[in-house]
Amino acid sequence: xxxxxxxxxxxxxxxxxxxxxxxxxxxxxxxxxxxxxxxxxxxxxxxxxxxxxxxxxxxxxxxxxxxxxxxxxxxxxxxxxxxxxxxxxxxxxxxx
Numbered sequence: 001x002x003x004x005x006x007x008x009x010x011x012x013x014x015x016x017x018x019x020x021x022x023x024x025x026x027x028x029x030x031x032x033x034x035x036x037x038x039x040x041x042x043x044x045x046x047x048x049x050x051x052x053x054x055x056x057x058x059x060x061x062x063x064x065x066x067x068x069x070x071x072x073x074x075x076x077x078x079x080x081x082x083x084x085x086x087x088x089x090x091x092x093x094x095x096x
Contacts (some may be wrong), residue, residue, distance in 0.1 A: 005048070013055040020055070027051045 012018045027050040036043055052058065 009055055009057065013059045023054045024051055027054060
């Protein structure tokens with residue numbers, strides 16, 4: 001049975017639950033390929049940020065993206081560099 005977050009993103013994006021589940025799995029693969037463990041406290045924040053970018057959806061509350069993931073361990077710049085292809089150009093230029 002799909003999780004509530006997958007159902008929620010399906011509703012917000014207009015895509016089927018199956019489509020969102022497939023994108024969830026792809027986003028999860030991307031995060032793991034970057035060497036981030038599921039045990040890392042920022043894993044799901046980054047995963048959801050990538051999924052939102054894939055679905056092109058925003059939430060009413062503060063958007064969690066890879067740029068704003070609060071990792072709490074001083075590595076936010078590291079994640080920005082790993083996922084800079086996911087950021088808008090103006091965010092990348094601020095980093096330089």
